[in-house]
Amino acid sequence: MSDERNVKIICKWTVPVAVNLYKIRDAKGEAGDFFRAVQKQRQQYQGFWIVSPEGKLIAAQGNFKNEKTWPQEVLDILEAALKEEVAKAPRHYDWKPANPFHGHGVQEDGSVNVAVFVRFVFGGKPSGPGAFDSVTLSAKEWGKFAPTQRETAERATGRDETFKVGQKWDLPDDIAKRLCKCLSPKSDKTNVPRPEELTEVEMHGVVQAIDGDIATLAYHGKLAAVHQHPFDKKPKTSRSQAKFSGFAKLNLKTNEMLTLNLAFDGTYHAFPPYHEREYTTFAGVEWTRDKESRVSVKSSR
């Protein structure tokens, strides 16, 4: 789907819709009925369907031959299915991010959506598309990334003087477990361990430096998981683990987090029969308060 030629056709000559299979197949009303009628015409688990405005199937793809030929396979389907459409004038559309908070900003309820990416690593370099994901942390969970959580009224009064360089704290396991998505480099959700499948969880924080009103908070930790395949009733597990470190910048005057960056170095064993090979993985967790600016790290000690 990330092939430029495919993106161009989808944008210019179709109305692109993305939905969650598990929600839409059970949805009541027009949308659910429409999807079920489409699905009846071509049964496939995930993938894409190209349909007329009335819901008549034009083309679909649920499986691909291999990852290398996948973009070309999609292009072949698009070109064949939309031959007449592409002859027409392209549509006009306004682009806006589907999730404007992905890796940026604080939502009205105080929650944040930290961006996550996970890659396979070969010879020290990332390989393949990997996984692109995010984790939404509630305001309360987000507050635990700093060593103290002051009362809201107190926050407005000025700089928190309780911060000291060297001050340490442990993040609750429940919060560290939310980062379980960092353990699987595969994009398919069936490969992602659930929080309750974590066998090892640790996340420690320390106030590493204070420079004016900006504190640098450092983090260390590790996660490990044994994940049962969700659609296999027999025991069929994948294993993964990662150690991570990273930092956040906190404005002590406003008590606002400015940035969070975590780097995970891990290993991954796929489901049987591919479980014996150990793959090296890397995952990143990133968030900035402002979309455009990455807080300068040069002032860090």
Added chain:
Amino acid sequence: MKRAAFSFFCFALNALFLNAIFLNASLWAGEQAKVNPESITARLDAMRQSGALIKWQEVPWILDLKDGIRQSREEKRPLFLWVSGDDPLERC
């Protein structure tokens, strides 16, 4: 001579053992040592997917099928319906 050789062997073994302990300890200490923000951000920059791998984000996705159907009928254009086992545009 034999005794001297044995003493040297014991000394070498001890040194090796102590070295191993200190090495392990320093590795553990290193793990807990200061985080270098510049090296963390440099690693993230090096490992993050390039724009070419996340080109699908440039598509103006509609996340409500009902809206998509309406728009498709208004514009008389086909629907491209992307269905995944997660909330749209989350894990990809």
